[in-house]
Amino acid sequence: MEPIKTEIGKIYKSESGRVLASLIRILGDLDLAEEALQDAFYKALEKWPKEGIPKNPYSWLVSAGKFKAIDSIRRLGRGKELFPEKLSLEKEDLDGDFIDPQDWENILIEDDQLRLIFYCCHPLIPLDSRIALSLKEVCGMSTDEIAQAYLVSFETIKKRISRAKALIKEKKIPYEIPSKAEVTRRTDAVLHVIYLIYNEGYSASSGEVHIRRELTEEAIFLSRKLVELSSSPESLGLLALLLLQESRRESRVTKNGDLIPLENQDRSLWDKKLIREGVQLIQHAVMSGRLGPYTLQAAIASVHTLADSVQNTQWNLIIGYYDMLLTINTSPVVELNRAIAVGMHEGPEAGLAIIQRLLKNKELDSYHIIYSAQAELLKRLGRKKEAIKAYKQALELVHQEPEERYLKKQLSKILN
Amino acid sequence: MQFFIYFTMTEGAPMAPPSPEGMAKMGKFMEESFNSGRIVATGRLPREVTNVQLDQGKFSVSDGPFIEGKELIPGFTVISVDSKQEAVEWVKELRECMGDGILKMAQLSATSKEDLKG
Numbered sequence: 369m370e371p372i373k374t375e376i377g378k379i380y381k382s383e384s385g386r387v388l389a390s391l392i393r394i395l396g397d398l399d400l401a402e403e404a405l406q407d408a409f410y411k412a413l414e415k416w417p418k419e420g421i422p423k424n425p426y427s428w429l430v431s432a433g434k435f436k437a438i439d440s441i442r443r444l445g446r447g448k449e450l451f452p453e454k455l456s457l458e459k460e461d462l463d464g465d466f467i468d469p470q471d472w473e474n475i476l477i478e479d480d481q482l483r484l485i486f487y488c489c490h491p492l493i494p495l496d497s498r499i500a501l502s503l504k505e506v507c508g509m510s511t512d513e514i515a516q517a518y519l520v521s522f523e524t525i526k527k528r529i530s531r532a533k534a535l536i537k538e539k540k541i542p543y544e545i546p547s548k549a550e551v552t553r554r555t556d557a558v559l560h561v562i563y564l565i566y567n568e569g570y571s572a573s574s575g576e577v578h579i580r581r582e583l584t585e586e587a588i589f590l591s592r593k594l595v596e597l598s599s600s601p602e603s604l605g606l607l608a609l610l611l612l613q614e615s616r617r618e619s620r621v622t623k624n625g626d627l628i629p630l631e632n633q634d635r636s637l638w639d640k641k642l643i644r645e646g647v648q649l650i651q652h653a654v655m656s657g658r659l660g661p662y663t664l665q666a667a668i669a670s671v672h673t674l675a676d677s678v679q680n681t682q683w684n685l686i687i688g689y690y691d692m693l694l695t696i697n698t699s700p701v702v703e704l705n706r707a708i709a710v711g712m713h714e715g716p717e718a719g720l721a722i723i724q725r726l727l728k729n730k731e732l733d734s735y736h737i738i739y740s741a742q743a744e745l746l747k748r749l750g751r752k753k754e755a756i757k758a759y760k761q762a763l764e765l766v767h768q769e770p771e772e773r774y775l776k777k778q779l780s781k782i783l784n
Numbered sequence: 785m786q787f788f789i790y791f792t793m794t795e796g797a798p799m800a801p802p803s804p805e806g807m808a809k810m811g812k813f814m815e816e817s818f819n820s821g822r823i824v825a826t827g828r829l830p831r832e833v834t835n836v837q838l839d840q841g842k843f844s845v846s847d848g849p850f851i852e853g854k855e856l857i858p859g860f861t862v863i864s865v866d867s868k869q870e871a872v873e874w875v876k877e878l879r880e881c882m883g884d885g886i887l888k889m890a891q892l893s894a895t896s897k898e899d900l901k902g
Binding site: 599647648649650651652654655656657658659667670671674682685688689691692 | 801802803804805807808810811812813814815816817818826827828856858859861
């Protein structure tokens, strides 16, 4: 591909979310904004190779999208129906000469992204549709990618998205950041979706790449904005969790994209600044009273980031946090993670006993991690044949290439 | 009367994670103190602050460090109590949740809306 096209591709990845969020505000219609976004990029592909990339691609794309949309509204004679008054909301409306117009623009863009996620996570939209719509609109994932991430069919995701869009129209859901009193009530849904966005980016559930930077960055950005809006214990806890996970990012994969397990990670690569901020946020969250699942998960992550090796990790603290997490909500995945910690603290047999019980209850029997954890513990106990069987079961269920390569490597190590 | 309660940490020094038991106790204690109205606010002080400066009619806004030096204030609480003794008792209870270490308290001499009514 020509270098300029690669460059435009990169700009698409980094700017399309912000451009879309602003176009929805300006045009007042989700479908119209999506179309305008596509049109704007077509225009960019046509113009930029000749004229060069503009200094501020975001502004260029927003105005290109806006003009294209106005054009098609006029052409279709749908002016009365779709021409929103909001079209006039421009910089000149924003009074005060104290703030630099560039700053204003930045504030507006940032607010647009927050507006967009509250819009997509409105309580009137069912949870599965909220998630699908947010991943599509906030993160720019394709319907196909979302379907793969959630192991459901393309049609199912398409339905969820169109149901959400229909509800937005039907219930006239406003494109706005809710008032302070409302924010508290609606934060949980937003936190949940931000958490899922981050996880999808941190450990993409399918495909060739393990970490998708655009998604992790977007999630952290949104999480920060949410903390600015309301410092509820769990918004602080979520931001702490994301920052602590993020601090280890550089050490988790090799240059070729292979996974590096925790015990082999180069801890000097862990980002100390992010760790410090994360740990402080946990303190703040705890001091705000009421402990929630994000804060507890952050506390678990903090124990790892503060240890100098797997052996010197305070596994007893980690087990304690998992126990607290289980008192808030029982989840087999949490129990599995606790089993892994127990395996480190009390020995492989104790961990294995929990995993066998979970498998017996058949709750996680299609989750590859339970088999790879089982294999790991069996290997440590020298039960080679059973470990091989468990690795093979994990391999049958894994959907993600780097994880598959990692499991294959472990299997071939044990076979030789 | 109000007290500003805080602890410090040195930049670069790792902060030990709180024990799960302490964390649970502290969460409960803080929630109770919020509900009883004793806590006015709680939070953390950022490393960076924004300076708004007026110089001969011209404003400038810039970012700078909050405090020079290596001490950080990762957590603070403002409480409203009737006596210094009550504040000390409250702080003891909080420190117990956190484990060994120092908590500092300073009485705030602040003027509030209520004071202006008098």
